[in-house]
Amino acid sequence: MRVNGVEIEDTFAEAFGMWGTRLVVTAETLEWARTAAASATGFATSIIGCGCEAGVNELGVGDGTPDGRPGIAVLLFTMSRKDMEKQLTLRVGQTIMTCPTTACYDGLAGGEERLKIGGKLRYFGDTFQRSKLLEGRRLWRVPVMDGEFVVEEGFGISRAVGGGNFFIMAADLEHALAAAEAAVAAMRDVPGAVMPFPGGIVRSGSKVSSRYKGQNVSSNTPYCPTLRGFEKSELREGENAVLEIVIDGLSEEAVAEATRVGVAAACTDGVLRISAGNYGGSLGQYRFALHELVKS
Amino acid sequence: MMCIACAAAAMDRGGVTLTRKESSPIPVEADSICPDRFATLGPADIGRLPAFYGRRQVTLGDLFEIDGAGASHITVTGDLTAVKKIGYGMTMGRVTVHGTVGPHTGAFMTGGELVVEGDAGDWLGAYMAGGRIVVEGGAGHFVGAAYSGDTKGMRGGTILVKGSAGREAGAHMRRGLVVVLGDVGEFAGAKMLAGSVFVGGRLGRRPGAGMKRGTVVGFGEAPDPLPTFRYTCTYRPVFMRYYLRHLRESGLVGDGELDGALFRRYIGDLTNGGRGEVLVRAESQ
Numbered sequence: 001m002r003v004n005g006v007e008i009e010d011t012f013a014e015a016f017g018m019w020g021t022r023l024v025v026t027a028e029t030l031e032w033a034r035t036a037a038a039s040a041t042g043f044a045t046s047i048i049g050c051g052c053e054a055g056v057n058e059l060g061v062g063d064g065t066p067d068g069r070p071g072i073a074v075l076l077f078t079m080s081r082k083d084m085e086k087q088l089t090l091r092v093g094q095t096i097m098t099c100p101t102t103a104c105y106d107g108l109a110g111g112e113e114r115l116k117i118g119g120k121l122r123y124f125g126d127t128f129q130r131s132k133l134l135e136g137r138r139l140w141r142v143p144v145m146d147g148e149f150v151v152e153e154g155f156g157i158s159r160a161v162g163g164g165n166f167f168i169m170a171a172d173l174e175h176a177l178a179a180a181e182a183a184v185a186a187m188r189d190v191p192g193a194v195m196p197f198p199g200g201i202v203r204s205g206s207k208v209s210s211r212y213k214g215q216n217v218s219s220n221t222p223y224c225p226t227l228r229g230f231e232k233s234e235l236r237e238g239e240n241a242v243l244e245i246v247i248d249g250l251s252e253e254a255v256a257e258a259t260r261v262g263v264a265a266a267c268t269d270g271v272l273r274i275s276a277g278n279y280g281g282s283l284g285q286y287r288f289a290l291h292e293l294v295k296s
Numbered sequence: 297m298m299c300i301a302c303a304a305a306a307m308d309r310g311g312v313t314l315t316r317k318e319s320s321p322i323p324v325e326a327d328s329i330c331p332d333r334f335a336t337l338g339p340a341d342i343g344r345l346p347a348f349y350g351r352r353q354v355t356l357g358d359l360f361e362i363d364g365a366g367a368s369h370i371t372v373t374g375d376l377t378a379v380k381k382i383g384y385g386m387t388m389g390r391v392t393v394h395g396t397v398g399p400h401t402g403a404f405m406t407g408g409e410l411v412v413e414g415d416a417g418d419w420l421g422a423y424m425a426g427g428r429i430v431v432e433g434g435a436g437h438f439v440g441a442a443y444s445g446d447t448k449g450m451r452g453g454t455i456l457v458k459g460s461a462g463r464e465a466g467a468h469m470r471r472g473l474v475v476v477l478g479d480v481g482e483f484a485g486a487k488m489l490a491g492s493v494f495v496g497g498r499l500g501r502r503p504g505a506g507m508k509r510g511t512v513v514g515f516g517e518a519p520d521p522l523p524t525f526r527y528t529c530t531y532r533p534v535f536m537r538y539y540l541r542h543l544r545e546s547g548l549v550g551d552g553e554l555d556g557a558l559f560r561r562y563i564g565d566l567t568n569g570g571r572g573e574v575l576v577r578a579e580s581q
Binding site: 026064066067068069103130131132133134135139141147148150 | 452454471473490492509511529531532533534535537538539540541542545571573
């Protein structure tokens, strides 16, 4: 199969079940909401070393926010509920609460479970915090120096999907990067999906093995162009740079759509092949077959 | 055996209309006019439900013409000025009152919706714990309050009065929201434990007297606060914008109503812990 002359390999991405959540962060201006969101989703590229994976979704034109102020959605993904609780408490407390004018609300409709986050952060108010309950939603008003930080008592979490991916093999780095940037730009419009790596792109994809004793993860050497000849390479002639895009989503549909949109946008000049990473299908609960997605 | 709501849905044939047969100042206690009581009953059985006419026990059929069946929507018309306790304790369904209604309307309700197209008497929504009451006109005293001598009143739900209300609106509230778009009399939010009272018009004297927690908000003219309240700051409360957005989205409040950004905040009552607050729109003082 080819799209715009680019080969779409007949393979699949293997993805895993995770826990996901969606917060809505509002502020007096969109810039401050984005600042808070950028802080909250910083150092959240991979659960391997960061505790969670996170990204932002811009709100659609028709999407209001609970208080009517400008806002943005923050999506977080972890492997366990316990990790999610820890990450939410830390990130909301240290990055959203600390940012001027923000408020933080549960943005996940129909979450399977709820975690008490605002209900813990309220103690920062040192007994002066106040609660407001309206139509079943409890908000905490925590006194802070610019007025009050409003945070919802609990946030919904649901089972989600993490580790969707595709690889862009190009003739050189410039074309790989241009294709990856175009893909990410298109994927950012898919609600419920995020690309947690810097700029949405991974340059240092990994494999789950190492020559070093005691190290479980190492560079994805079969895809490193400088190692062609030393290692059994997965690269073909002419492929001199590879970039990967990793996708997490609140649903299988969101990851599938983001992959479809991204692959289509990445088929640009200088790109030779699109592939995907998997473990033979034996580890992950989800498979995203590239051909099926491109055809749909 | 079905739950009452399921039985009501099964029996529903479009709703019931009760029309008062006569005009009279003699008080009528009509707590049987409630969707929960009408569930599973046809017109004849509804007519046999008890009521009080003065101190004499009668039936609803003695006082009202009854047409239709079903619990999902009850419409009550005629001279209802002296009719008390319509919607008393309701948990579901909808009651619409055409015209002005007597006291204790919607008292103890925990669900459903009650609409009064005229004015409502005293004790509207007293001890309410859920659901919604909308009054197109004004209301008497003690909206959402507790009865005299009691310490905890309304525990949930929303009451909207589009006109003005009397004294002690939201007194002894424990939870919930009372919105009066017009003026309120004195002692709004007196002895509040929690909850919120929003007043679009003039806030009467001594708001929040004795309050423990809770919020009284005045969007219009406001009196000087009690000496047991302390000014803290002038600011833009974010939680207010949450409330107002909710009220606008649910159609209870229109654009331009309850407008305000900057509020002067007073904490009190210092005789009772000082954890309550009275917020007054900054431009109105």
